[in-house]
Amino acid sequence: MADGEKDEDMERDAMEFDIVIVGAGPAGLAAAIRLRQQAEKDGRELSVCVLEKGSEVGAHILSGAVVDPIALDELIPDWRESDCPLRLEVSSNHHWILRESGKLSIPHALLPPLMNNKGCYTGSLGNLCRWLAERAEALGVEIYPGFAVAEVLYDDKGAVRGVATGDMGVARDGSHKESYQPGMELHARYTFFAEGVRGSLTKGLFEKYDLRKDCEPQTYAIGIKELWEIEPDKHEPGKVIHTQGWPLSDVAGGGFIYHQDDHQLAIGFVVALDYKNPWLYPFEEMQRWKQHPAIRPLLEGGRRISYGARAINEGGLQSIPRLVFPGGALIGCSAGFVNVPRIKGSHSAMKSGMLAADAAYAALADESVADGVAADEATAGKMLTAYPEALKQSWIWKDLHQVRNARPALHKFGVTLGTLYSGLDLWLNSIGLGFLVPWTFKQQADHSATEKAADHQKIHYPKPDGVISFDRLSSVFLSNTNHEEDQPVHLQLKDPDVPIKINLPLYEAPEQRYCPAGVYEIIGREEGQARLQINAQNCVHCKSCDIKDPTQNINWVVPEGGGGPNYPNM
Numbered sequence: 001m002a003d004g005e006k007d008e009d010m011e012r013d014a015m016e017f018d019i020v021i022v023g024a025g026p027a028g029l030a031a032a033i034r035l036r037q038q039a040e041k042d043g044r045e046l047s048v049c050v051l052e053k054g055s056e057v058g059a060h061i062l063s064g065a066v067v068d069p070i071a072l073d074e075l076i077p078d079w080r081e082s083d084c085p086l087r088l089e090v091s092s093n094h095h096w097i098l099r100e101s102g103k104l105s106i107p108h109a110l111l112p113p114l115m116n117n118k119g120c121y122t123g124s125l126g127n128l129c130r131w132l133a134e135r136a137e138a139l140g141v142e143i144y145p146g147f148a149v150a151e152v153l154y155d156d157k158g159a160v161r162g163v164a165t166g167d168m169g170v171a172r173d174g175s176h177k178e179s180y181q182p183g184m185e186l187h188a189r190y191t192f193f194a195e196g197v198r199g200s201l202t203k204g205l206f207e208k209y210d211l212r213k214d215c216e217p218q219t220y221a222i223g224i225k226e227l228w229e230i231e232p233d234k235h236e237p238g239k240v241i242h243t244q245g246w247p248l249s250d251v252a253g254g255g256f257i258y259h260q261d262d263h264q265l266a267i268g269f270v271v272a273l274d275y276k277n278p279w280l281y282p283f284e285e286m287q288r289w290k291q292h293p294a295i296r297p298l299l300e301g302g303r304r305i306s307y308g309a310r311a312i313n314e315g316g317l318q319s320i321p322r323l324v325f326p327g328g329a330l331i332g333c334s335a336g337f338v339n340v341p342r343i344k345g346s347h348s349a350m351k352s353g354m355l356a357a358d359a360a361y362a363a364l365a366d367e368s369v370a371d372g373v374a375a376d377e378a379t380a381g382k383m384l385t386a387y388p389e390a391l392k393q394s395w396i397w398k399d400l401h402q403v404r405n406a407r408p409a410l411h412k413f414g415v416t417l418g419t420l421y422s423g424l425d426l427w428l429n430s431i432g433l434g435f436l437v438p439w440t441f442k443q444q445a446d447h448s449a450t451e452k453a454a455d456h457q458k459i460h461y462p463k464p465d466g467v468i469s470f471d472r473l474s475s476v477f478l479s480n481t482n483h484e485e486d487q488p489v490h491l492q493l494k495d496p497d498v499p500i501k502i503n504l505p506l507y508e509a510p511e512q513r514y515c516p517a518g519v520y521e522i523i524g525r526e527e528g529q530a531r532l533q534i535n536a537q538n539c540v541h542c543k544s545c546d547i548k549d550p551t552q553n554i555n556w557v558v559p560e561g562g563g564g565p566n567y568p569n570m
Contacts (some may be wrong), residue, residue, distance in 0.1 A: 012164060012182045017047040017142075019360060020162055020188035022149045022201065024052035025061060026346045027332025028194035029132040030075055031353030036139035037075075038361045048141045048362070049186060050133075051165065053148035055562040057133040058126035060196075060541055062225055062308040062570045063346060064256050064266060065125040066090060066117055066240055068397070071350035076135065085127040088261050090117045091238030095293065098245040103294045112426035114402060115341055117240055122258045122266070125570045127347060148561035152201055153185060158208075159326030159382060162187035163201070167562055171486050190360045190382065191328040192389070194353065197311045198543040200557045202334045211321040211330070216443035218315040218336055219407070221253060222515050222544045224286045225268035225309065226475075229568060230302035235263045242343065243295075244419070245263045246286045251275045252418075255289050256343065257298070263570075264305075265298065270343075272314065273446040273548050274411055277456040278510040282544075283309075284461040287427040287469035291462075299468050308570050309516035309542040313338045313345065314407050315443050317400040323388045339399050340407045341426055344481040348396045355394060359387035402429040408441035411449075450550040453508035472518040476538050480566035481517070483537045483559050490559035491519065491534050492547065498553040499532035507550055514548045516540065540565045 019035055021028040032048050039046035054060040067086060072079055079086075093116065095106040123131065133143055150166035162185060169180035193202050197303070206212050236259045244254035252272035260266055269286035286564065290299060313319075313336035320337070323330050331353045338345035363384060391397060405425050410418035425437050464470045483490075503509050504522060509532070511520035517538040524530050541564045548557040 009320060012185050014185040014187055015049070016348060017049045017186060017188045018364060018460070019046070019048045019190050019192065020186045020304075021048070021050045021192045021194055023194035023196060023199075023332070023334075024050050024054075024057045024133060024145065025129060025196055025332060025349065026132070027192055027334075027349035027353035028192065029129060029136055029353075030071065030350035031192055031194070031274040031331060031357040032136045032141040033075060033139060034354045034357035035361055036136065036141055038357070040139065044116040046361070049188075050136070050141060050143045051147050051149050051163070051186070052143065052145040053558055053561055054145055054564060055566055056130075056145045057143065058130040059145070059566045060564055061126035061129050062223075062310045062567055063125040063163065064122075064225070064258055064268060064343065065346060066120050066122045066258060066344065067125070067128070068120050068342075068344055068347040071347045071354065075350065075354060081409075082207065084131055086121045086123045086236050088116065088122055090120045090240050091124055091236070092240065094116050094239070094241040096243045098239060098243050098292055098294070100246050101293075103243075105471075112341070112423065113430045114426060122238060122240060122260050126258075126567050126570050146562040147184075148563075150183060150558050150560035152204060153187070160191050160192055161271060161327040164351070166558060166560060172486060172488055174488065177486070189327075189364060190384065192353070192356055192360075193328060193330050193334045194332045196333045197313055197336075198546055198556070199334050202330060205279060205325060205328075205330070206321065209322070209325040211325065213322070215321050216315060216318040217445040218313060218319045219272070219274060219443050219446055220544075220547050221270045221272045221312045221314050222282050222514070222542060223268055223270045223310055223312050224283060224406050225266065225307070225570060226304050227306040228265040228267060228299055228302045228304050230265045230298060231264055232263050234298055235259055235265070237261065243289075246292065247285055248415075250409070250415050251280065252415055253285075255286075256293075257295070265302070267295075267299075270312065272410070273311070273514070273544065274444065276449055276451045277459070278450055278453050278507040278550075279456055279459045279513070281459065281461060281513040283472055283475075283516045285462060288461060289412060290468050296468055304470070304478065306568060306570055307475040308565055308567050309540050309544075311543045311547055313532060314340050316340060316407060317397070317404040318408075318440055319443055320400075323391065324384045327382045329360075329384050329387055331356045337396055337400065338404055341403045348399070350396060351396055355390045356387045359390065400432060402426070403437070405437065405441045408443055412441055447548055447550050447552055450507060450510065452506050452550070472516065473538075476517050479540050480537060480568070481540055481564060482566070483539065483563040485537055488489065489536045490536055490557050491536050491539065492555040492557060494553050494555060498551050500530050502551055503549075503553075504530060511545055511549060511554070514543060514544050516544070520545065523538065
């Protein structure tokens with residue numbers, strides 16, 4: 001077939017599975033392992049497939065990370081005696097309130113007990129996922145990295161019947177290159193969506209089944225992370241530091257510093273995406289934060305070895321959508337189970353996957369449900385109603401209920417008063433007096449918080465010194481991000497006129513700043529011919545543009561499989 005021609009007769013192949021899982025993160029892999037564990041125990045045949053858009057398992061995984069092992073203990077009780085890469089236990093906890101030239105250390109005993117990291121581990125979440133994938137494959141799970149799922153498949157009754165991977169070898173103009181291969185259909189009795197934050201398929205499921213009907217809007221933050229090798233005499237294995245305050249003023253967020261194995265320091269900065277000032281530049285806030293006199297000395301003499309960014313769910317309990325629909329379920333960050341005050345979500349993601357797996361396994365054991373012949377709508381549509389019911393009885397629900405007001409209080413009262421309120425609320429819940437705060441605050445969609453640029457002062461950020469602070473493009477280089485350039489742009493504009501007619505005059509084109517990878521660029525302005533250039537090849541798949549765009553004009557969809565960052569140890 002000649003380059004540029006289309007072969008309209010090429011049909012997609014199809015594969016059949018009992019369970020298909022979209023996404024090889026903590027939730028998806030935990031679900032897959034749990035399913036196969038139960039099948040082996042009962043001597044049953046059960047086919048499980050996991051699809052991952054990254055070039056390998058873990059390639060797109062980015063987290064601090066300090067991991068609570070509660071779910072891992074339930075899933076693989078002997079993990080500590082194995083070759084699991086999560087081996088460095090937290091040795092000390094520190095909380096700093098930063099001023100521009102100093103810091104105030106808050107004794108850990110004064111913090112609410114539920115924020116304690118005793119018994120938790122710090123390390124690479126990506127490496128943990130790689131290890132979980134090995135365990136899953138050893139149990140018979142089929143895992144296919146490098147395959148981006150681009151479409152949800154439905155049966156004639158409107159139930160999910162599987163997914164289809166995206167076509168490969170499509171040129172930017174939509175024509176088929178010589179390398180063209182159509183996507184593959186994967187049919188399943190149940191499909192789990194574990195895409196992570198703001199998944200493109202999950203957005204479509206929200207609309208089709210009105211899954212957000214009974215909940216508050218999801219809210220988010222952007223987390224920007226760097227991995228450093230530091231001088232051995234500065235390294236304190238297992239030491240965990242969290243910061244709040246400078247350089248942010250009335251914006252929720254803060255930093256983390258985790259001393260990990262091999263003289264490595266995981267540092268990161270989180271900025272809530274409900275900030276008002278469109279001049280704010282999360283990437284530059286992190287670079288400025290690193291120059292603080294309490295932080296810079298840790299990095300001096302070291303070298304930065306990796307960089308990445310991703311959005312983080314912060315909506316909590318009141319933003320959890322309906323979790324099930326005919327033929328499928330949402331697990332992990334596709335639904336949003338992050339405990340914001342604890343800065344943890346991996347354990348909850350894993351547990352949600354395990355609970356969904358339990359529900360699906362039980363349903364498949366019931367032949368009337370498995371064959372879809374039951375009379376009532378729930379079983380005929382293969383609704384896993386046992387999953388959300390089990391979730392509400394689990395420690396996930398209890399934990400999120402305790403902290404439900406902590407994050408929205410910062411938006412409601414401002415950072416200073418909100419922090420004081422949150423501390424009191426968390427203390428009362430920690431000591432069993434949560435009944436004294438029975439209310440639940442509401443959430444606001446992040447994009448709607450953005451105010452006009454003319455109403456705020458422009459923020460002037462210092463130039464990077466190339467030693468401690470850096471520019472975006474050199475940072476993206478360290479993320480090993482790569483996309484095939486001649487492919488359809490995966491950052492789609494619903495209306496191509498909006499960036500110049502609305503976003504530029506009203507908000508000074510904030511997409512130039514909230515993106516941590518330099519994807520969006522206004523060019524030609526000096527010549528009176530301004531236009532938005534989208535450098536899609538830089539995209540690190542953080543999804544911030546899809547979330548923060550004030551006009552909600554940007555739609556993030558999956559690029560070709562295998563594209564995006566390749567995080568080695570994040």
